[in-house]
Amino acid sequence: MADFLMPALGADMETGTVVQWLVEPGARVKPGDVVAVVETHKGAIDVECFLDGVIGDLVPVGERLPVGAVLARVMETGGKPAVSVKASKSAVSAVAQPASPPLGREAAAPRTGQSTPVNPRRKVSPAARQRALQIGLDPDALSGTGVDGAVVLGDVERAGRRTRSVAAPAAAASAAHRGSFDPVQMRQAIASAMARSKREIPHYYLSSTVDFDAAQAWLQAWNRDRDPVHRLLPAVLLLKATALALREVPQFNGFCEGGVFRPGVGIHVGWATALRGGGLVAPAIHGADGRSPAELMEAMRDLVQRARAGGLRSSELTDPTVTVTSLGDRGAESVLGVIYPPQVAIIGFGRVVERPWVVDGQIVARRLVNLSLAADHRTSDGHLGGQLLAAIQQHLQSPETL
Amino acid sequence: MKNPIDIRQLATDVLAGIAPEADLSTVGDHEDLREALDLDSMDFLNFIIGLSQGSGVPIPESDYPRLFTLQGLVAYLTR
Numbered sequence: 001m002a003d004f005l006m007p008a009l010g011a012d013m014e015t016g017t018v019v020q021w022l023v024e025p026g027a028r029v030k031p032g033d034v035v036a037v038v039e040t041h042k043g044a045i046d047v048e049c050f051l052d053g054v055i056g057d058l059v060p061v062g063e064r065l066p067v068g069a070v071l072a073r074v075m076e077t078g079g080k081p082a083v084s085v086k087a088s089k090s091a092v093s094a095v096a097q098p099a100s101p102p103l104g105r106e107a108a109a110p111r112t113g114q115s116t117p118v119n120p121r122r123k124v125s126p127a128a129r130q131r132a133l134q135i136g137l138d139p140d141a142l143s144g145t146g147v148d149g150a151v152v153l154g155d156v157e158r159a160g161r162r163t164r165s166v167a168a169p170a171a172a173a174s175a176a177h178r179g180s181f182d183p184v185q186m187r188q189a190i191a192s193a194m195a196r197s198k199r200e201i202p203h204y205y206l207s208s209t210v211d212f213d214a215a216q217a218w219l220q221a222w223n224r225d226r227d228p229v230h231r232l233l234p235a236v237l238l239l240k241a242t243a244l245a246l247r248e249v250p251q252f253n254g255f256c257e258g259g260v261f262r263p264g265v266g267i268h269v270g271w272a273t274a275l276r277g278g279g280l281v282a283p284a285i286h287g288a289d290g291r292s293p294a295e296l297m298e299a300m301r302d303l304v305q306r307a308r309a310g311g312l313r314s315s316e317l318t319d320p321t322v323t324v325t326s327l328g329d330r331g332a333e334s335v336l337g338v339i340y341p342p343q344v345a346i347i348g349f350g351r352v353v354e355r356p357w358v359v360d361g362q363i364v365a366r367r368l369v370n371l372s373l374a375a376d377h378r379t380s381d382g383h384l385g386g387q388l389l390a391a392i393q394q395h396l397q398s399p400e401t402l
Numbered sequence: 403m404k405n406p407i408d409i410r411q412l413a414t415d416v417l418a419g420i421a422p423e424a425d426l427s428t429v430g431d432h433e434d435l436r437e438a439l440d441l442d443s444m445d446f447l448n449f450i451i452g453l454s455q456g457s458g459v460p461i462p463e464s465d466y467p468r469l470f471t472l473q474g475l476v477a478y479l480t481r
Binding site: 220223224227228229231233234235274276277300301304328329330 | 421423436437440442443444446447448450451454455460461462463464
């Protein structure tokens, strides 16, 4: 028998609320299955269970619970879940608070139900379609969580509850507002994580200006003959170059625990994503060093979409081993990041700009990008940081190898 | 689709999927949509994808600047 606990979805999470169970008591669960939707300051997150067996003793939905609270019990396959609901219930109800809907939540526009331009027509399971028509929803307009983004019954139920909760604010506390988050709560969570970072982590900062011409030319050639849906953004090359450099200088990929560096297993880049209406989340692009630019573009598009529309998975919030922030084509020219604890580094890219640059003694117009590193002095020094930046820079000069 | 009204409707529909809170009717014809609606690089690429798929016009990357404003994109897609 094992406990399925409220996960800590990042250093800035203290409590969460199960707003929906996606499994029935007695259901078989396998590691990686999404079993519950938990509402956090980052919106509604699909929480995976990494246990193997039969799940039972599900806590009721709607109660705000601290990180580490028992949400359910999982018995090895063949056994039956115990009926000791009281143990877990009393443990959690002692700390449970009324989940009052914070102000402004209803005002935040739910972003579900918007078809994406990439995949405007979604697959819909027959059961989901039937149920959607029953409760007066357009099944093709819902966002799906099934295989290949298919709309499944759970999606319809979620959307149905959201619709009803708008009409009945009393039900709002237990509704899954996929894609909406409470800006005040999110700001507090960011404040607390960043204050902890600045209090505990002795940051040092480095930056370099990188010639982006070769990368830009490669991108233009790649994009020229492709449909918009297969085109790449500069961010993809920045991400891949960083991931490859972290392979060579792995001292920046991992965590500082008790003042000691623990290397990350895999290079899972937390991709800093601004949310419309304020707020920030940096979910993981797993194994970024081993993926092609086209695969990374797909992953990035999917991640940004889910970060904003709801449907991030718990592992995406717990797995990042480093953070990359890229300001995009309308951003500032440079950024010096704040490390997300317990990570040890954040790599930043400003907007690509065209500036005079000296090449072989001649002044030429070049596209340039400012590259920065903020790193933890407890685990590395500027000399090593310089090697990381040099490696990133070097990879960006050979975009065809990315 | 060659009609300016259809193109505007297409732009509205595509934007609803990218920035649901954005109201295209508040944006002037000559305003940069990216500034007015706070679209980032990914948002704008998704906007282009939607316009291209909805209109059947391929929209090469080098033409993106011609679609930064409502007037520009209507002119471009009704050609």
